[in-house]
Structure formats: structure tokens, C-alpha cells
Amino acid sequence: MTVLKVGQVAPDFELKSHLGTTxxxxxxxxxxxxxxxxxxxxxxxx
Numbered sequence: 001m002t003v004l005k006v007g008q009v010a011p012d013f014e015l016k017s018h019l020g021t022t023x024x025x026x027x028x029x030x031x032x033x034x035x036x037x038x039x040x041x042x043x044x045x046x
Contacts, residue, residue: 010036011025012025012026013025
């Protein structure tokens, strides 16, 4: 598991959007602020 420190650049990754397109973190680098939030769903054991 990678743990980032405050101010460290996040590694690039890609995910599918709800529209089915691929979105990469690097698509927004230098253009917008990005806030990532991960939360468990109600049926997960986390």
C-alpha cells in the first residue's frame, strides 16, 4: 500500500466514469484541484 505525505504528488491512475469513459488523474494535473474521497458502501465489511 502506498501512503502519501502532505504535499506529495499522487500517482497517476485511471477509472471508468459513470458515463463509461476513462478518466485519468493526469487529465486534471495543472488545470483543476482534485479531491478524492473513498468511502465503504453499506454492504461492505469495512
